[in-house]
Amino acid sequence: xxxxxxxxxxxxxxxxxxxxxxxxxxxxxxxxxxxxxxxxxxxxxxxxxxxxxxxxxxxxxxxxxxxxxxxxxxxxxxxxxxxxxxxxxxxxxxxxxxxxxxxxxxxxxxxxxxxxxxxxxxxxxxxxxxxxxxxxxxxxxxxxxxxxxxxxxxxxxxxxxxxxxxxxxxxxxxxxxxxxxxxxxxxxxxxxxxxxxxxxxxxxxxxxxxxxxxxxxxxxxxxxxxxxxxxxxxxxxxxxxxxxxxxxxxxxxxxxxxxxxxxxxxxxxxxxxxxxxxxxxxxxxxxxxxxxxxxxxxxxxxxxxxxxxxxxxxxxxxxxxxxxxxxxxxxxxxxxxxxxxxxxxxxxxxxxxxxxxxxxxxxx
Numbered sequence: 001x002x003x004x005x006x007x008x009x010x011x012x013x014x015x016x017x018x019x020x021x022x023x024x025x026x027x028x029x030x031x032x033x034x035x036x037x038x039x040x041x042x043x044x045x046x047x048x049x050x051x052x053x054x055x056x057x058x059x060x061x062x063x064x065x066x067x068x069x070x071x072x073x074x075x076x077x078x079x080x081x082x083x084x085x086x087x088x089x090x091x092x093x094x095x096x097x098x099x100x101x102x103x104x105x106x107x108x109x110x111x112x113x114x115x116x117x118x119x120x121x122x123x124x125x126x127x128x129x130x131x132x133x134x135x136x137x138x139x140x141x142x143x144x145x146x147x148x149x150x151x152x153x154x155x156x157x158x159x160x161x162x163x164x165x166x167x168x169x170x171x172x173x174x175x176x177x178x179x180x181x182x183x184x185x186x187x188x189x190x191x192x193x194x195x196x197x198x199x200x201x202x203x204x205x206x207x208x209x210x211x212x213x214x215x216x217x218x219x220x221x222x223x224x225x226x227x228x229x230x231x232x233x234x235x236x237x238x239x240x241x242x243x244x245x246x247x248x249x250x251x252x253x254x255x256x257x258x259x260x261x262x263x264x265x266x267x268x269x270x271x272x273x274x275x276x277x278x279x280x281x282x283x284x285x286x287x288x289x290x291x292x293x294x295x296x297x298x299x300x301x302x303x304x305x306x307x308x309x310x311x312x313x314x315x316x317x318x319x320x321x322x323x324x325x326x327x328x329x330x331x332x333x334x335x336x337x338x339x340x341x342x343x344x345x346x347x348x349x350x351x352x353x354x355x356x357x358x359x360x361x362x363x364x
Contacts, residue, residue, distance in 0.1 A: 005348035008326035009152050009179070009301060009339040010199040017260075018253040018343075037246040041239055050237070053252030060258050063188050063211060070210045070233035071243055076178045076197035079208065080109035082228040083174055083193070086220045088114040088143045095142040095171070098122040099130055099158065100151035101332060102176060110146070113221075117142065126154050126333050129293035133165055144172040144192060150180035152200070153330040155292055155301035155337065163190075172216065180300050181209075182258065183342060184268040192216055201300070201341045203251035206244040258342070267342050274340050274349045275299040281353045287360035305335040311363055312336075322355050324348075 006013035029036045032045055039046040054069050063069060072078065083106075088094050094114045096107045098121030110116050117139045120131035138145070145166055150157045157180065166173055172192030181196040188194065193212040199205035212230055220229045232240050258267060279297060282288045282304050290297070290304045306312060315336070319327050329335040338352060 002323070004323040004325050005344065005351055006325045007338045007340065007344070007348075007352070009330070009337060010197070011205045012200050012339060012341050013343045014203065014250070015254065015257045015343045018250065018257050021253055022250060035246075036249040039245065041242055041245050046245060049249050049252060050239075053248055053255060056252060056255035056259060057209070060182060060255055060263050061186075061188060061211075066214050067188065068212050068214055068217065068230075068234040070212065070230060071238040071248060072208045072210060072233060073206070073227070073244060075199075075205070075208050076176060076195055077105065077109075078228065079176075079195045079210065080106045081113065082224075082230070083144075083146065083195075084110045084113040085224040085228055086230050087172070087174075087216060089221055091115060092143045093117055093139045093141055095119050095139050095145040095169075097131075097136070097145070097147050097158075097166070099148055099156055100126055101153050102151055102178075103146075103148045106146060106148065106176065114143070119145070127156065128154065128291050130156065130158060130162055130296050133162070136165070138169050138171075142169075142171050144174050145169060146174045146176075148176040150177070150298050150300055152179040152301050152339070153333050153337075155290075155298040155303040156296055157298040157300075159296060172213075179339075179341075180298070182264050182267070183271050183299055185264050198247060198251055200339070201343075203254050204247050207247035207251060209251075254343075270346065271299050271340075271342065274344065274346055275302060277346075277349055278302050278338065278340070278353065281356065285356075285360060287364055288356060300339060300341055302338045302340060303329060303333065303335055304338075309334075311359075314363070315359055318359060319352075319355055322351070324352055324355055327352075 026035055036049060057069060084094060092114050094110060095117050097119045098104060098107060107116055119138055120135045121127060147158060147166060167190050174193045175191050177194050178197040179200045181201050183201060195210045198207040217231045217234055220231060226232055282290050287307045288304045306315060316328055327336050327338060329337040
């Protein structure tokens with residue numbers, strides 16, 4: 001049986017090498033006679049898995065020693081509330097840049113726990129470009145600045161010029177990197193906290209990763225629930241309660257795979273080629289179009305529309321038959337979306353472009 005190319009925005013495809021290793025170890029991990037998912041999370045065997053997984057993540061992302069890496073339940077969305085509860089009091093001001101749906105969700109949740117200043121954006125649900133920096137209005141007394149670096153639904157991404165302006169404010173920068181973590185090299189030390197749901201570029205759903213500078217720990221407000229307090233996770237190796245053990249294990253295999261292929265530097269070159277190849281074809285076509293500002297397009301989520309929406313159903317049906325799955329765009333944005341995370345090989349992009357060419361020729 002041949003595997004399809006899965007363009008889902010999440011849960012997304014995993015590297016085939018990871019899936020094969022997990023399958024080989026599924027019933028009997030390293031001659032223990034049991035699966036990783038059956039192990040006590042406090043056993044010597046599982047602690048070996050957990051420690052190796054964290055070490056590999058630190059290696060591939062070059063995470064400084066003064067940052068804690070914690071693994072939580074609840075996906076990235078739980079952090080929408082955890083962030084203000086760990087960093088701000090009810091009357092404190094916090095800055096949020098609104099670049100789309102996920103920014104909006106974070107703003108809505110943070111507004112329950114702090115005074116949110118929207119730096120810019122929010123006038124439309126799915127903007128196709130980042131608000132002009134001339135419109136940005138930061139607060140002098142903000143406890144932190146929150147950004148969603150890559151908006152998965154539209155495929156709109158903050159670029160270096162945006163990030164440098166944000167860093168220049170001198171405030172702790174909190175970044176949702178759920179859909180672009182490890183797609184390219186970053187300087188973790190510029191961020192106070194990075195968080196990401198696992199189900200896009202890390203591993204299976206059910207796990208979220210928080211990378212937080214140590215000086216931000218221990219500041220949670222008194223009404224913060226125990227399982228939303230970062231300090232509790234940091235002081236208990238993320239095992240205050242039973243974690244998503246199998247998801248940890250699979251994420252660890254993904255980090256090993258990433259190291260084996262040359263790390264984030266190597267995968268970033270592949271990702272840039274993949275994205276550019278697909279955007280180049282779309283831009284050269286009269287049948288397909290992308291309406292995101294060219295300089296702010298995402299490497300991970302490529303959205304596009306057909307020349308006539310009446311072709312959408314046939315496109316999805318025929319692409320599925322061709323082994324190209326989950327290309328339907330988000331209901332809030334419409335059209336098509338190809339999520340091409342780290343695990344998507346270049347062959348998948350080539351197969352998609354070949355199909356798009358055939359479909360356009362047959363329906364032009």
